[in-house]
Amino acid sequence: MTDETSIAQVDTRDPSVRALIQRHVTFSIASTTPENVFALSAEDLAAPGIVLFGLKVNGALAGIAALRPLGDGDCELKSMHVAREFRGRGLGKALLDHMIDEARSRIFQRILLETGSGSSYEAARKIYVEAGFEPRGPFAQYPNAEESIFYELDLVPVD
Secondary structure, eight states, rough: OOEEEEEEEEEETTTHHHHHHHHHHHHHHHHSGGGOOOOHHHHHHTTTOOEEEEEEEEEEEEEEEEEEEEEEEEEEEEEEEEEEGGSSSHHHHHHHHHHHHHHHHTOOSSSEEEEEEEGGGHHHHHHHHHHTTTEEEEOTTOOTTEEEHHHHHHHHOOO
16 A cells, blocks of 8 residues: 655645644754754744645645745745654655745746755755755855755746
8 A cells, every 4th residue: 555645835834733743843942053044933834925835645744845035036945844753755845846846936036045064954954955956155144054055946948
């Protein structure tokens, strides 16, 4: 039997969504020094303009990711997280592919992101690079910290 997966926009008021957001925040706090934790709370993710998506496997919420508009055609990928019990099944890649398609459909020209430099973030960095993201410097409010790695993906087609 194969797993049924779906990805759709979700509401931060949903208890299962709030629980997975909290797991993401807890993971970030455990993996990074306090001054370099940039994970967003459920309240932050409910801000106008931010769109949050959930990936479900057989009806259970397995992952989340959000797009936050930055202006000038840029958006930021935020809160990308796959629950530990669902890792190693290609779901992170599926969620990232969906977010890239979603950013394109919303006419963004570039996706920017910040992720951790530690070993806890190694799998995430790998899927970003495999999807075509390239290293870059800090953007928006982020400091140039050793615990952060920044990436960008140009969404404008090259002729």
